[in-house]
Amino acid sequence: MPLIPEEPQIHESAQGPRATPSSGRTAPTPRPVPGPRPAAPSRPGRPGPPRPAPPAQRTSRDAAPAAKPGPSAAPAAADGPQIQLIPASVEGALDAAEEAVDLLLDSGRAPGDVLVITTGEQHPWATHELSFGEASYWAQHDAGDDVFYTDAQVADRAKARPVVVVAVNGGPESVTATALKAAHSRAGALLIVCGDPQRINSVLGAGV
Numbered sequence: 001m002p003l004i005p006e007e008p009q010i011h012e013s014a015q016g017p018r019a020t021p022s023s024g025r026t027a028p029t030p031r032p033v034p035g036p037r038p039a040a041p042s043r044p045g046r047p048g049p050p051r052p053a054p055p056a057q058r059t060s061r062d063a064a065p066a067a068k069p070g071p072s073a074a075p076a077a078a079d080g081p082q083i084q085l086i087p088a089s090v091e092g093a094l095d096a097a098e099e100a101v102d103l104l105l106d107s108g109r110a111p112g113d114v115l116v117i118t119t120g121e122q123h124p125w126a127t128h129e130l131s132f133g134e135a136s137y138w139a140q141h142d143a144g145d146d147v148f149y150t151d152a153q154v155a156d157r158a159k160a161r162p163v164v165v166v167a168v169n170g171g172p173e174s175v176t177a178t179a180l181k182a183a184h185s186r187a188g189a190l191l192i193v194c195g196d197p198q199r200i201n202s203v204l205g206a207g208v
Contacts, residue, residue, distance in 0.1 A: 081164075081187035086194045090170055094118065096194035097167035101147060104163060112144045115161040115186060119179045119195075120170020123149035152179035160186040168195025177203050 088096035101114055116123060122130075126149040129137045141148045141158060150158050152175045164187035166179050176195075180203055183191055193200055 080184065081189055081191045083184075083191045083193070085197060085200060086192060087197050088168075088194045089196065090120070090168070093167040093169040093194045094121070094123065097165045097169075097192070100165050100192050100194065105147075109163060111146045113162040114147045114165065115158055115163070115183075116147060116149045116165045116167065117155045117158075117179050117183055118149070118151045118167045118169055119176050120168075122151050123167075125149045126151065152176070152182065155179055155182035155186075158182070158186060160188055162188040163190045163192070165192045166194065168193065168200060173199075173203060176200075180204065 086096050086100060097116055097118075101116060104114060105111060118126075126137070129140065138157070140146065141150075144159075144161075148158065148161075152171065155178070164183040166183045168176055168179070171179075176199065180193065180200075183193075
């Protein structure tokens with residue numbers, strides 16, 4: 001099911017924490033999102049001893065006005081999620097994914113609705129939280145009250161969420177295929193893929 005890249009619009013609404021783009025990357029131009037949903041409450045603090053703030057910790061925000069929705073990048077399957085492609089280089093894929101998450105959260109989507117999967121370098125939040133041990137890291141996943149970041153190698157362990165964002169930020173084709181397969185099976189309403197369109201279409205065309 002090849003995708004034709006176009007100026008993307010995110011067709012789900014969202015709200016929640018914001019992340020700081022990874023250093024050394026140029027963030028893509030902001031993209032429009034559809035009208036807002038009711039704002040989700042601020043996420044509760046996690047119990048336990050204080051720990052340093054993660055590199056990309058988010059803060060809930062009020063829902064922001066959104067632009068009118070436009071045509072989707074790809075039609076959704078009758079029984080599957082809508083699929084949207086955001087063209088980005090390997091170096092810019094993670095920033096593109098972060099921007100997509102921010103737009104979703106700004107328009108009313110709850111943080112716990114969003115799962116982000118990377119194919120190459122881990123998101124800084126995941127790296128930070130894993131430094132406290134896998135048990136603590138996966139406990140935050142199971143709590144389901146915030147955006148959760150993982151990588152393709154362990155994406156099969158993640159539970160389904162309404163929105164899944166994939167950052168194709170490196171790794172071999174087999175890893176990209178694994179990430180897209182896991183993401184498609186876990187996305188309830190919307191699957192957003194950030195990366196090189198030719199590479200993504202070649203993987204999708206292989207039957208992912």
